Amino acid sequence: MSKTQERADYGPQQFPDRLGFSLWRFERALAKGLIPPADVGGRRWSAAVVEEVAGRAEEIRTATGGLPDMGAVRAAALLEERFGLPVASEVLIELDRRGLVECVGDYKGHALYDGQALEHFADRAALEKAKHDGRLLNRTKAAKHLGIRACDFDHLTKAKWLRPTVWVHSGWQRRRDAPCVALYRLGDLDVLLVHPAIDWEEIRATPKGRPSPLARLTGRMPTKA
Template identity: 85%
Template sequence: MGEVSGKAGSGERVDYGPQQFPDRLGFELWRFERALAKGLIPPADIGGRRWSAAVVEEVAGRAEEIRGATGSLPDMGGVRAAALLEERFGMPVAPEVLIELDRLGLVECVNSYKGWPLYDGLALEHFTDRAVLEKAKRDGRLLNRTAAARRLRVRACDFDHLTKANWLRPATWVHSGWQRRRDTPVVALYRLGDLEVLLVHPAIDWEEVRATSKGRPSALARLSPAPDA
C-alpha cells in the first residue's frame, strides 16, 4: 500500500512522507537520501517519518541548490564504478581498484546492496587524479595466497607464517567457485602494495627464507607477531 497523505480541511497537504517529499522536489530517491545524509534536508519533524508542509516548502525553495550539492551520480557498485573510471581516464580499471580508493579515503564504500559494496557517487564524480588512479591500480592489485607467495618468491608454508604472525593481512575476502552467494567468503586476497612493503622490510632476511630447502622449517617461523597485531 502507498503512503497515507495528511491533508488539511482545505484540501492542501499538511505533511509529506519519504516517498511524497522527493516527488515534491522532483528528486530521485538516491538524491533525496544523500541530501538527508548530508544535512541538506532536515530530519522528519512529525513522528520521525514525515515532514510538515512548512518544512517541505522551505526545502523546495532550495531544491536547485541541493541538486547541485548532491551531484549527478548515484552511489554504485564496483563494476559500474570501474567502468565509469575506465571511460573517464581511457585505461583499463578493474573493480578491485575501488577497494583501494576506499582504503585511501578517496571514494568510500558508503552502503551495500545484496551484499555488494556501494561506492560514493559524489566522490566518484569529483575524482580526476590520473596519477592516484594509476598508483591505486598497482598497489591495490589483489592476489590470492598462491599468487602472493609467488610474488614474494617463497613457499606457501613461508607465506603462511607471515599471515599467522599478522605481518600480512587480507585486503578482502571473496567467494570460491563452489560457494553459494549467501555463504561467508573464504578466499583471502592480499594487496600487492602490502607485499611490496614486506619485500623491503629490514626485519626479514629474504635471501635466507628463499634459500631454505624443501622440507626444512621456514626461517619466517621465528617472526614475532607484528607490532600492531
C-alpha cells in the same frame, strides 16, 4: 487550489516527487542536512517545510552532485571510461583505503562508494598507484610475487606480519556460506619485500622439505626505524 497545495503533509516518496528528485538525491540531501528531519509523526514532513525546501530545490540539486552512490563494479566502469584504462572493481577498496573515494554504506551486502567523490575524482596518478597497490592476490599468487614457497608464506600470515585485505567465495562455495578465500594487497607484499628484518635470499635458498626461516617470526611486523 491545486491538489499539491491541498496536501497537509508528505511522506518519504511524495516529498522527493514534489521536488523532482531521485530517491538517492533526496536521501543524500537529508544526510547532509540540506533537508530538515521529518516534523510530522517522525516519518512525514509538513506542507510548510516541503514548500520551503522546494524553494531551494536547485541549490540542493547542485550541492548533492550528479552521481548516486554506487557499487564497485559500476564505479570501476565509470573510472575506466573517464581515464581510458582498465580498472578492476577491487581498485575501489584501495581508493577507499586512501580516503579518495570512501565506502559510504552497502546494498544487499555490497559496498557502495561515494558518488560525489567519484564525480570529482580526476587524479590519474593516484588511480594508477591504487591500481598497483590495491591489486589483490590469493595465497598462491602472493607467495609467487614474494618468490617464496606457500609454506613460507603461511608463516607470514600466522605471525600476523601479513593480513588478508578481503575474503571472497571460492568457485565451489555456496553464496550463503562465509567466504573462505583470503586475498592479499600487493602494496602490503611490496612493503615486506624491502623490510630489513627479513632475509629474502636466505628464505629463497631454503631447499624443499627444509623448515622455513620465517618460522622464527613472532608477533606483529615491527615498523622500520
